[in-house]
Amino acid sequence: xxxxxxxxxxxxxxxxxxxxxxxxxxxxxxxxxxxxxxxxxxxxxxxxxxxxxxxxxxxxxxxxxxxxxxxxxxxxxxxxxxxxxxxxxxxxxxxxxxxxxxxxxxxxxxxxxxxxxxxxxxxxxxxxxxxxxxxxxxxxxxxxxxxxxxxxxxxxxxxxxxxxxxxxxxxxxxxxxxxxxxxxxxxxxxxxxxxxxxxxxxxxxxxxxxxxxxxxxxxxxxxxxxxxxxxxxxxxxxxxxxxxxxxxxxxxxxxxxxxxxxxxxxxxxxxxxxxxxxxxxxxxxxxxxxxxxxxxxxxxxxxxxxxxxxxxxxxxxxxxxxxxxxxxxxxxxxxxxxxxxxxxxxxxxxxxxxxxxxxxxxxxxxxxxxxxxxxxxxxxxxxxxxxxxxxxxxxxxxxxxxxxxxxxxxxxxxxxxxxxxxxxxxxxxxxxxxxxxxxxxxxxxxxxxxxxxxxxxxxxxxxxxxxxxxxxxxxxxxxxxxxxxxxxxxxxxxxxxxxxxxxxxxxxxxxxxxxxxxxxxxxxxxxxxxxxxxxxxxxxxxxxxxxxxxxxxxxxxxxxxxxxxxxxxxxxxxxxxxxxxxxxxxxxxxxxxxxxxxxxxxxxxxxxxxxxxxxxxxxxxxxxxxxxxxxxxxxxxxxxxxxxxxxxxxxxxxxxxxxxxxxxxxxxxxxxxxxxxxxxxxxxxxxxxxxxxxxxxxxxxxxxxxxxxxxxxxxxxxxxxxxxxxxxxxxxxxxxxx
Ligand code: GLC
Numbered sequence: 141x142x143x144x145x146x147x148x149x150x151x152x153x154x155x156x157x158x159x160x161x162x163x164x165x166x167x168x169x170x171x172x173x174x175x176x177x178x179x180x181x182x183x184x185x186x187x188x189x190x191x192x193x194x195x196x197x198x199x200x201x202x203x204x205x206x207x208x209x210x211x212x213x214x215x216x217x218x219x220x221x222x223x224x225x226x227x228x229x230x231x232x233x234x235x236x237x238x239x240x241x242x243x244x245x246x247x248x249x250x251x252x253x254x255x256x257x258x259x260x261x262x263x264x265x266x267x268x269x270x271x272x273x274x275x276x277x278x279x280x281x282x283x284x285x286x287x288x289x290x291x292x293x294x295x296x297x298x299x300x301x302x303x304x305x306x307x308x309x310x311x312x313x314x315x316x317x318x319x320x321x322x323x324x325x326x327x328x329x330x331x332x333x334x335x336x337x338x339x340x341x342x343x344x345x346x347x348x349x350x351x352x353x354x355x356x357x358x359x360x361x362x363x364x365x366x367x368x369x370x371x372x373x374x375x376x377x378x379x380x381x382x383x384x385x386x387x388x389x390x391x392x393x394x395x396x397x398x399x400x401x402x403x404x405x406x407x408x409x410x411x412x413x414x415x416x417x418x419x420x421x422x423x424x425x426x427x428x429x430x431x432x433x434x435x436x437x438x439x440x441x442x443x444x445x446x447x448x449x450x451x452x453x454x455x456x457x458x459x460x461x462x463x464x465x466x467x468x469x470x471x472x473x474x475x476x477x478x479x480x481x482x483x484x485x486x487x488x489x490x491x492x493x494x495x496x497x498x499x500x501x502x503x504x505x506x507x508x509x510x511x512x513x514x515x516x517x518x519x520x521x522x523x524x525x526x527x528x529x530x531x532x533x534x535x536x537x538x539x540x541x542x543x544x545x546x547x548x549x550x551x552x553x554x555x556x557x558x559x560x561x562x563x564x565x566x567x568x569x570x571x572x573x574x575x576x577x578x579x580x581x582x583x584x585x586x587x588x589x590x591x592x593x594x595x596x597x598x599x600x601x602x603x604x605x606x607x608x609x610x611x612x613x614x615x616x617x618x619x620x621x622x623x624x625x626x627x628x629x630x631x632x633x634x635x636x637x638x639x640x641x642x643x644x645x646x647x648x649x650x651x652x653x654x655x656x657x658x659x660x661x662x663x664x665x666x667x668x669x670x671x672x673x674x675x676x677x678x679x680x681x682x683x684x685x686x687x688x689x690x691x692x693x694x695x696x697x698x699x700x701x702x703x704x705x706x707x708x709x710x711x712x713x714x715x716x717x718x719x720x721x722x723x724x725x726x727x728x729x730x731x732x733x734x735x736x737x738x739x740x741x742x743x744x745x746x747x748x749x750x751x752x753x754x755x756x757x758x759x760x761x762x763x764x765x766x767x768x769x770x771x772x773x774x775x776x777x778x779x780x781x782x783x784x785x786x787x788x789x790x791x792x793x794x795x796x797x798x799x800x801x802x803x804x805x806x807x808x809x810x811x812x813x814x815x816x817x818x819x820x821x822x823x824x825x826x827x828x829x830x831x832x833x834x835x836x837x838x839x840x841x842x843x844x845x846x847x848x849x850x851x852x853x854x855x856x857x858x859x860x861x862x863x864x865x866x867x868x869x870x871x872x873x874x875x876x877x878x
């Protein structure tokens with residue numbers, strides 16, 4: 141006799157009560173009190189569920205016709221995912237959409253037109269958590285108005301590999317900056333009663349062989365780098381779901397990795413949400429269920445429907461305890477209750493979006509994410525003194541570049557540059573119709589001459605006939621592909637050098653997803669990193685170039701001088717057959733990611749983490765730091781000493797006097813202050829204790845060693861302004877504490 145998980149007679153008798161509890165309709169609620177806690181409601185709902193309803197809840201479909209399987213009829217067409225709800229229990233369908241830059245559409249003839257935020261790395265470059273939140277709130281609203289209640293955002297994988305094709309979706313190389321910025325974006329999305337994810341847990345830091353690569357990394361090194369970024373993002377954003385990644389970690393697939401999912405995420409960090417797989421990242425039934433996966437995503441991406449009939453049988457045969465299936469379903473429902481999905485159902489028919497309001501949010505993030513890398517002769521901001529301005533390359537006459545893959549947001553009217561890039565996934569290359577040339581022409585009275593830049597000599601001739609040349613250089617990066625090197629593609633370095641050699645003032649605007657090398661740097665007068673600047677990117681670039689807004693972005697990732705400076709000369713797996721399994725050893729750098737690696741090895745980068753120029757100048761005074769309840773409290777003042785309004789991004793780094801850390805210093809905090817000329821502002825920053833600690837795997841604890849620490853106030857990792865010393869007592873605290 142098969143053991144029923146919920147004896148029918150029992151369920152029938154108590155169903156009304158359970159239903160009421162699940163639906164939060166207790167007497168207290170009826171009297172206007174608080175609905176029962178999400179945990180209670182989820183537990184009640186699961187208790188009222190049949191076995192089949194629980195299985196239905198943990199097994200997700202791709203909501204796009206794929207591999208001969210039609211999408212579920214109730215799923216939103218051409219979107220990421222669908223899981224059927226349980227109507228009798230008031231549980232809605234889960235309607236999933238990608239991704240971090242806005243409401244994406246899977247490749248289709250008629251993609252939805254939605255607002256694209258600038259790339260995640262651009263929002264990170266703003267160092268402005270409020271902008272990250274606002275961006276998340278905007279795309280979460282567009283997701284809701286498009287019929288979605290789950291949004292697959294929150295890419296927080298550290299930039300260990302500057303050639304990684306998905307760096308544009310993430311937030312750079314530092315765990316604190318990444319965790320804070322992505323955590324805020326997650327919080328913004330969920331403010332719309334939409335469940336957000338954080339992804340891809342963990343160590344999915346390259347695209348080459350992403351489903352085959354086995355990442356080797358020690359526990360302590362991971363806890364102080366990639367895992368810390370996830371931990372901070374989860375603390376700040378409280379995402380309903382964590383998406384486990386494609387790769388293996390120390391021999392086990394991330395989506396059936398007991399260490400990652402059960403030990404670190406659920407035990408040490410006390411995570412109460414659910415783990416969904418990436419699309420095609422589920423590899424088993426029993427190991428996956430027992431090792432912490434709660435939902436298989438995107439059927440038929442995987443080889444088998446592991447969490448459908450096979451899971452039901454595993455539960456009925458006792459290979460997966462019924463309590464574990466209950467836990468899986470309960471985690472999913474808890475996330476839905478906690479984010480108000482039951483009380484705020486999404487509509488099937490798309491609702492009207494305030495496109496202008498969305499565009500303003502995107503533009504604000506793009507403007508503050510643009511980094512002024514070089515401006516030696518003060519050529520920028522541009523004045524109205526030019527007769528002829530040459531605009532060269534980057535399709536700057538019609539739009540700005542965006543990154544490729546599952547996060548692709550499509551513009552109204554389609555890409556103004558058709559038929560570029562691969563025809564199939566992760567292509568095609570999509571430009572967003574926000575023309576830098578048009579936006580500049582609306583602000584400067586010059587005559588504008590556009591040249592596509594493909595022929596360097598011809599482009600140089602156009603430059604020679606102008607008073608100023610602005611070259612737009614592009615690097616299309618995308619999911620599933622890594623860059624072969626750090627060079628701009630399509631001989632753009634030649635074009636830039638030729639244009640600069642024409643002898644006219646020359647500005648370079650980079651639209652890239654990652655750091656790039658610049659062999660022409662000495663020959664040009666100014667360089668802006670605009671990344672993929674989103675739906676209003678042309679306007680944002682023009683406003684920064686003309687000084688309507690200050691250049692206030694700061695690099696969230698180091699720009700290397702060459703690949704020789706990197707932990708790995710080549711991306712591991714490069715050139716191997718598609719099916720080849722291989723490993724990559726992150727123990728080479730360990731927790732010393734990015735600037736930490738460069739400082740540990742004594743490498744001089746092209747541009748340092750935190751670098752970015754302003755059109756005004758700032759002074760810093762009154763730096764003080766004191767031990768504060770196991771952490772450090774830092775105070776200082778910033779003043780605008782220039783003639784223009786501007787935004788300062790003072791950074792605080794911490795160092796341990798003596799040995800024990802992975803690198804000389806770590807980012808401990810920062811502020812961003814908008815200051816008028818002559819105005820000053822005070823900053824008070826609390827250094828996260830984990831940034832002062834080393835993780836002790838044996839004790840499974842963070843440990844701050846007693847002794848002296850140096851607090852450095854800086855304008856960039858390589859631009860210290862002032863230092864002060866602090867003595868700290870020894871302190872140990874739990875893996876999930878601060
Ligand atoms: C993709 C990506 C993931 C995305 C998912 C759904 O392969 O890795 O970020 O959310 O599948 O499209």
